[in-house]
Amino acid sequence: MPVSVANSQLVYDAMKGVGVRLVSALPETWLVHLIRIADDDPEMTLVRLAKEEEGVGISAGAHFAGVKSAMLMQNHGFLQAINGIVGVSLLYKIPLLMLITDRGTFGEKDPWQTEGGKYTRPVLDALHIAHDDLSRPDDVEPKMAKAMSLAQSSLSPVALLLQRDLMWEEPK
């Protein structure tokens, strides 16, 4: 099965380990197990969105109410959420942990993912959003912890880009 079950569980456990109890999500192939695990976990509130920008508002509300949260989305979902990120997270200084599957990079087979892939990092940089890649299983836990620390101390959005090497297992 192409999407890595083991590494999805790793990401989920790390996310829960840093205190996340509410997750908003819009599906994409690489997220199938993460969403399934969240849905199965009675300790996690999963909010399925119509579009990604809503998740920025939901995370802000959760933060106001004292609950740590995260957003699960594709890089095109990040691009969809820019106005919310600027008008809520950056304007009001609200922590936001974004887990973004980084489609359209080396190895991509779908032509339509390639344009979003080109612009994800430049747009993150344009907004001065700190980001890092998750590509090796060993990095998942420490990088998740560091990302959450910075989001909380800087009251800012941060992004972890979930890489193909981590999320995808080529069929044997």
Added chain:
Amino acid sequence: MPVSVANSQLVYDAMKGVGVRLVSALPETWLVHLIRIADDDPEMTLVRLAKEEEGVGISAGAHFAGVKSAMLMQNHGFLQAINGIVGVSLLYKIPLLMLITDRGTFGEKDPWQTEGGKYTRPVLDALHIAHDDLSRPDDVEPKMAKAMSLAQSSLSPVALLLQRDLMWEEPK
């Protein structure tokens, strides 16, 4: 009356002069006359949007059908439309003329416009969207013509940033 009627008419005439016959818009204070003039003009199709991203699709459809179009919006509207710009205009190489009121720059009195003002140019640059300012009445016609030329020859989005000095007249 603070929004400049004369300069709004200049912008409108220049836009019509380069062949625009369909305009999509979401209101904002500085656009009041532009939208009013478009609404009053039987030769112009005005589409009032629920949110800006729709305008990217509408402009692509107009282009396919042989009609030149433009989008009228605020810089936060531009930020709202990023996913459409990447997933339609850039991915499919479709010309798109964006007229963006550039709020949140020197002279801004509304605190909530200031964050969007900081990020408009960096995000345009991150997407490699060619842009120029409209701040002097004399520049309006030539810059509009050049913007439309580049949009059509490059099959790309271009942006003209409508500046305070052009759009706003401090009450006497």
Added chain:
Amino acid sequence: MKRIDCLKAIYPELEDCAVVTIMGAVAAELYSLGHRANFFYLEHAMGLASSIGLGIALSQPNRKVVVIDGDGSVLMNLGGLTTMARSRPKNLVHLIFDNETLLSVGGGAPGGYKWFTTATSTGSDLAGIARAAGYPRAQLVREMEDFEEAALGAINGDELSCVVAKVEAEMPKSFLMDVHMLENRFEFPRALQQPPKDKRELRRPTRITKQQPTTIPALKSLEE
């Protein structure tokens, strides 16, 4: 029907709620009735007030959340109505003042609102959309008496409810709000740290009087 009269009618009920408003006229008018630390005014990001309300409602299921929205904002996040209906928080009330225009982003120009009409001016029915999205209750009201009954019923009720109130496209007397966004952003979560009162105590079925409240009562209640 005037928005300010509607706000006056529900103001006393908001004391123990988390209240999230959109920008512009609604925020300024609620503020003019007396700011409270449990009011959050979202001054930008049109459409996301209801999403913020949803995040609060899911995180503090024992607190009543009141979102005070507008037609222009709702239309910018119409899909959010389906997310709301799907999550169906019992503790959330979604009030929408529908003046059929994007008043607060164009009211600066005389008559500007006439050019800034929204789709509700040409037949889009937000209460109908909310019902079709799956809200268990969604009601359109045009008269003060109906608004009071619907809004108070919703606030004191126990299910996700939407009340769409058709109001005049009228500017507030003043847009002045002497609370900075970031100040509001910090005082609001502090207020939400106070445990909500017993829910039974909150359910007052009687119609309230329209007396003007004293200012900043929530700050006082924080000291209790």
Added chain:
Amino acid sequence: MKRIDCLKAIYPELEDCAVVTIMGAVAAELYSLGHRANFFYLEHAMGLASSIGLGIALSQPNRKVVVIDGDGSVLMNLGGLTTMARSRPKNLVHLIFDNETLLSVGGGAPGGYKWFTTATSTGSDLAGIARAAGYPRAQLVREMEDFEEAALGAINGDELSCVVAKVEAEMPKSFLMDVHMLENRFEFPRALQQPPKDKRELRRPTRITKQQPTTIPALKSLEE
């Protein structure tokens, strides 16, 4: 009801229309019936297929435009339904295949679609939303016979119409499409340069047969 059977039923009617589809399963299945230059497959920017259709419909009011949409995409641009209703182009038909899941973005994993359900799986009624948004016609259908009647009536009719067809969440036999996005992006406006046929000629009230068309007939018709 299967999406592919619905597409077969309307395929012969699409010859002179501008057809805009969303990405994924719908695009692949329509392509499998025989690509035509007057079909545009929007492979990304979920939600904007209907906006592209609106731009075409307003620019070429004598051409019938058929948007083939899906529940996930419509939910990403729900406000667009109010824009559509407001513009109310008489020459636009909005078909929505509602399989209650974001199949095409998660079908890669066995059973993945079960985790990728949309709000229509929990009660959101897209036809009801379209009606409340102001579409003069919007109908929900679950059976082939009803789909044919509604879709053919809409395509041969003369007002903005929406047909929401509940279909099985089934993957297409193949996602293979041997037309590049940019190739499609250039052939489509070329096809739209051909004047549409006389409208009366297009209005065939008879029910069509489900025979398989020959491939790429539109390219041939361009040479006529």
